[in-house]
């Protein structure tokens with residue numbers, strides 16, 4: 179099996195998560211394989227976003243949230259959820275792209291440069307080089323090279339989302355989290371993002387939440403099906419979609435769900 | 437048809453109510469302008485008050501108002517903005533922050549003379565600052581602090597959460613997020629709040645009289661710049677002073693009609709200053725918001 183040959187980039191171990199008293203994740207254990215795309219699918223409210231946002235400790239921004247269990251990040255075997263780990267250090271290594279494009283109200287250039295500035299990069303040349311590289315990697319350079327210093331809001335929705343991807347790529351993340359990155363985009367912009375993901379996985383590990391089962395089938399190598407905060411089934415995408423092990427999974431992917 | 441009638445009736449009532457308010461203000465303003473405008477010349481701005489109405493001017497008053505406003509801004513702006521940012525971006529919500537929040541909103545409604553009494557005890561006597569420009573500036577700073585804090589918080593709250601999350605997701609600290617995003621995107625709202633607070637402060641009379649501003653001042657505070665080192669001097673902070681509304685108050689209490697004209701002229705200048713500040717606030721908001729869309 180393909181699974182055994184792959185290195186693991188990150189691994190959730192009995193991960194539970196609580197919004198105050200409400201338990202949103204129930205003992206999830208699953209790997210995220212290196213330089214592969216792993217998709218999280220499941221009905222609305224099953225905890226996909228909650229799970230994804232554990233990986234960059236986004237929940238730490240709000241009071242009353244609690245993690246239980248571990249997320250181990252390789253190659254250094256760090257538990258991202260350990261108390262001794264500063265969430266800022268975690269976010270330095272793990273990037274995120276949100277559901278709705280959220281460029282900052284600054285120029286195209288400053289949006290991409292922001293992560294570098296936050297890391298204290300002073301050299302103008304280094305910043306310029308990395309910004310250009312990131313825009314190339316996000317397949318956006320040709321469209322914006324003439325207007326690097328114009329407000330990012332002038333870009334189309336699809337371009338804005340690729341700008342957000344470039345912004346995340348500029349700091350060389352080891353793992354990129356996508357939370358329904360195409361749900362606010364039209365089919366053409368969606369296709370270009372999916373294509374981009376295919377190229378990106380050569381250098382970065384991707385974990386993506388998607389509502390769209392065709393999208394999961396198209397872009398991902400592995401798929402996890404979640405339901406009511408639990409991981410129902412995890413496996414190689416092709417196998418999971420063709421012959422799921424669990425009846426629940428089958429009902430969901432064949433549309434017989436609920 | 438009946439419902440349409442109701443609409444028309446209410447629109448009429450609304451227009452009448454609005455006209456009453458606008459016309460009252462206009463009448464007052466025009467009245468003041470008619471009485472005061474003939475007095476408004478260069479001489480009026482460059483003369484000290486005098487026993488002869490036609491020679492009296494507002495020099496010490498407008499200089500006093502300007503200096504007091506400088507002190508007020510110097511204290512109220514950093515304190516108010518920092519408090520607002522702390523409450524919105526740093527403080528964890530708890531009963532303590534709730535309590536502080538209720539207090540701040542209520543402080544904005546405390547009559548200004550109460551601030552004057554507080555300042556008289558605290559700044560003038562306790563701290564020994566005397567009846568000085570510094571005391572007056574601190575008093576007015578206290579008075580407009582709630583306005584600045586509330587404006588800052590409201591401006592910050594209008595920034596969408598996804599912008600904050602975008603910043604944090606890239607590894608930013610709280611301070612970096614405040615410095616690169618929160619402050620720049622809320623600056624229009626904050627500035628507007630500051631200016632509106634200052635426009636209120638410049639017309640305040642009661643607390644300034646309470647702490648003992650003089651009503652007749654025929655000299656200027658020591659100049660802040662000097663010819664010999666160290667070139668700057670802060671002696672003006674401790675100087676006695678008067679301000680525009682007090683000068684007006686002084687003139688209106690005189691029996692001679694000529695002094696009433698002086699009061700009208702000074703009032704015209706004061707209203708003009710306040711309107712100009714409000715105009716500036718509107719313009720700034722328009723300018724700074726132009727490049728920000730969510």
Ligand SMILES: Nc1ncnc2c1ncn2[C@@H]1O[C@H](COP(=O)(O)OP(=O)(O)OP(=O)(O)O)[C@@H](O)[C@H]1O
Pocket residue numbers: 197200202220221222223224225226227228229389
């Ligand atoms: N801030 C919060 N406080 C309390 N409960 C929350 C919070 N955010 C989410 N939840 C709850 O946690 C559960 C999982 O939510 P989550 O947003 O992770 O679902 P999701 O799978 O991403 O759904 P969708 O596909 O609609 O985005 C839901 O029951 C939701 O109501």
Ligand SMILES: [Mg+2]
Pocket residue numbers: 226227228357387
């Ligand atoms: Mg979600």
